[in-house]
Structures are given as C-alpha cells and as structure tokens.
Amino acid sequence: MSEATAVEFKNVSKSFGDRKVLQDVSFQIEDGKALCILGRSGTGKSVTLKLMIRLLTPDVGSISIESEDIAHLPEKELSRVRRKIGFLFQSAALFDSFTVADNLAVPLRHFEKTMSPKDVQHTVEELLGQVGLVKDRDKLPGELSGGMRKRVGLARALILNPTLLLVDEPSSGLDPITAGEIDALLLKVKQERHTTLVIVTHDVREARKIADTLAVLDQGCLVGYGTLEELKSSENEVVRQLIWEC
Amino acid sequence: MSSTPADFFSFVGSLSRFGVKSLVSAVTPPYEWQFFLVQIEDIGWRSLPLIAAAGLALGVVTALHTRGTLISFGAEALIPSLQSASFFNELGPLVTGLLISGRVGAGIGAELSNMRGTEQIDAIDAMSADSFRGLVVTRVVACIVVLPMLTVFMDLTGLIGGFFSEHMASHISLQLYIHRAFSTVSWVNFIAPTLKTCVFGFIIGVVSSFYGYTTDEGSAGVRRAATSSVVLSSLLVIISDVFLVKLIFFFFPGKAL
DSSP: OOTTEEEEEEEEEEEETTEEEEEEEEEEEETTOEEEEEEOTTSSHHHHHHHHTTSSOOSEEEEEETTEEGGGOOHHHHHHHHTTEEEEOTTTTOOTTSOHHHHHHHHHHHHOTTSOHHHHHHHHHHHHHHTTOGGGTTOOGGGSOHHHHHHHHHHHHHTTOOSEEEEEOTTTTOOHHHHHHHHHHHHHIIIIIOOEEEEEOSOHHHHHHHOSEEEEEETTEEEEEEOHHHHHTOOOHHHHHHHHHO | OOSSHHHHHHHHHHHHHHHHHHHHHHTSSOOOHHHHHHHIIIIIGGGHHHHHHHHHHHHHHHHHHHHHHHHHTTOGGGHHHHHHHHIIIIIHHHHHHHHHIIIIIHHHHHHHHHHHHTTHHHHHHHTTOOHIIIIIIHHHHHHHHHHHHHHHHHHHHHHHHHHHHHHHHHOOOHHHHHHHHHHTOOHHHHHHHHHTHHHHHHHHHHHHHHHHHHOOSHHHHHHHHHHHHHHHHHHHHHHHHHHHHHHHHHHOGGGOO
C-alpha cells in the first residue's frame, strides 16, 4: 500500500445471519480524493461506510485507515483513529435534546478534554459560520429543516478537522436545490481542506459532481471501480445502467 | 418476544447478559454523573405527580373498602394500622413498580429505540464514546436509586389519602391516626419491602433499555420497544415480587404478616 492511501479494503466480507451483505470486496482510496459508492438499495453501501469506522466489524478481510488495520485495533487505539474520521449520517444523527451548538461541541468535549470552553465556543461558531447557521446555534434539532439538519451534521463531522469524511446519502430526503447546497459544501471541504471523502449515494449526478472515483456495488460484490471514463467501458449490466444515467 | 424454545432461551440469554453488563459497568469507572443526574430528574422528579395522585386515590379507596368490613367486627380502630401495613408491605412497593414500569419503561424503550433508529447511538459510538455506559447504565442505576424513594412517597400519600377518608367518616384526628398507623409497624416491615423495589428498578431499567438499545426497526421498532418494555417489565415486577416476599419472610420470619 502506498503512503498516500487513505483507505484500503482487502478481501472484506460481511454477513448478517445467512444474508451475505459484502463479498470479497477490495479497493483503495488515495489521500485527498473523493470516492462515491453507488448501487441499488440493500447492496451493502452503508455497511461499507460503517465498516470504515468500525461501527461494524468484517467477518473476513482487513480494513486499513492511513495504513492501520482497524479491524483488530484495541478500543483505545481505535479511538485515536476515529479522531481522524468524520461521519455525516443519513439522518444527520443530531442529538435531540442538545442545541445545535451543543451538538457541535460534543466531539470537541469528548476528544479535546483540555480545550477551554471559550475555545470550544469559538470553534463551534467558526464551523457554524462555514455552513451558514450561526443564527440557529441555540435551536434544537426538531426546529430545523432537513437541509439545515444535514448542514449541522456536516459541521459536527468536520469540527475535529478530520482527514477522512464519510458521508451517507447526503441528498436523501432533500429537494434538488438544498441537495445542491450540500454537494457544494462537500466540494468545498474536498478542495479547501483536502479531506478524503467517501460518499454513499443513489444520486449519480451528485456522484459525477463530487467524485474522483466511483465504486459500484451489486448484491454485495464490487462490480465496478474506477473513474467515470473507465467505467464507461464496463461490461457489467448494473454499471452500464448507472453510467448511462450519468 | 420469541417464536420457538430456542428463540426464547436466546432472548433470555441476551437479556441476562445485558443486565449483568449494566451492573458490572455501573460499579466500574468512569461514571457518567451528569447523565445520571438528568435521569434521576426524569425518572424520579417527573414521576412524583403520578405517584402522588395514585397514592392518594389508593389510600382513599382502601380505607373505604376496609372500613365496612372492620366495622362489622367492631375493629374500626384498626383501619389506620391496616392502611399502613398494606401500603408499607405490598401496595406501595408493587403499585410504584407497576406505575414506573408504565411511565418510565415505555419512555426509555421509545427514547432509546428512536435514538437507535435515527443513528444517534451510532454517532456516539463513532466518537468512541461508550453509548452503553452513557445511555443504558445511567438509566438502570437511576431506576434502582429512584424506585425506593418513590415507594416511600407512595406510602406517605397513601396514608394521607387514608386519613382524609377516615377523617370524613369518623372525624379521627391526625395525631390519633398517625399513632394508630405506626403503632404496629416495625422498621423491618418498612425497610425490607421498600428496598425490594431496587430489584423492581433494576428490572424496569434493564428490560426497557434492552428493548430500546437493541432494536433497529424504525418507527415500528419504537412502538414495539415501548409496548414490550411495559409488558415484560410489569410481568417481571409481579413475578419477582412473589420471590422477594418469600425471601423477606425467610430472613425475617418473626415479622412476616
């Protein structure tokens, strides 16, 4: 594996009971690049994302984040690796009983225990400014629209300045204009922070806008991997259908 | 809950492991004091109106029921002591356990399953924070601590309800009512049944947290978690009460009523 590899999957398989969700999946992502994982519902896209931060563990194979195999790391070491990873969940996963500002402060208070309250507040304000939600800092998640929740989720995922950002269905449940705003924010993250992005999406147009590389999953198998141009020559039916959509 | 014997034993095993894990985590650091105090307020303080209303009503009703019977035996003077004995020994602990399994059990089941469904628990785990310790252990311990306190409150409001009923019927003074109510009660009659509610609290906390924390079925899962939490925790509270009463009689045979 080269030094510039941010994520590497080697022969990863994952099952839930009798159901095989991922089968012998291997790929790697270069540092600072954006990978979009495409595929139909239930093909293992979100599972792939959760494996990258070890919310799930693989049955077989290894998963490396910046050259460290996280599948077998002890909890303390895993915490150090997770410190470098941001995760924007499909539902944004904001804590219902916390305000917007407190939601952003949670990772700082957990990982940066020596940080002063003033510095925490300053960092929160800065991130809220970047996603255009400073005036909503004291609102509860229930008072926010779907797009605003996603932006808060993105700000929370970025608050520790991660080197790897995992994004699960950024445009799901959003109107095209709001989805476009989220895409623009993700592009900005990639260009200005040089963060490695892994995005799971159904939206092929979104993938075309953001991704350097596309991965196509079908029934748990990686049936396509490469740039849009490379995938155009694929003979796999699912890949051809998706690329045609582009 | 389970469709085959194998499913049933698997469920019992999972629930037992969950309970043991929560107890072990409760006695080992780090301790989540801040979240624990929030749960004390939510489970204890916010349950007080329900416990007070139920205690007063039960106190009045039991006094009305026993009055007719005891008068026919010329034992009207025993009404206060019968009230205190029934509340301290059984009514207070059991009714408090059942009311809290309804109010708090459903709440914990629904809240945790909603957090699971909206990926909030995943978000906590993704930060390497211990979601089990923060969400489950704090609730289980809060239930264990709060149940005896609420039981004492239920006992007192039950006696107050009984006094109102008796005062209306016989104009008994508060001083005489209290004297008669406590003349036949020993500390064992009060402390042992009150402390058995710690077990009720453990059952309610573990069962409702188990359903909430382990579900992953969206809105249907929230409904199922809330319902199952109430049904199973209420059932286990009643069943465990049988064994706990026998246990109290075993250790304090002289005080058994």
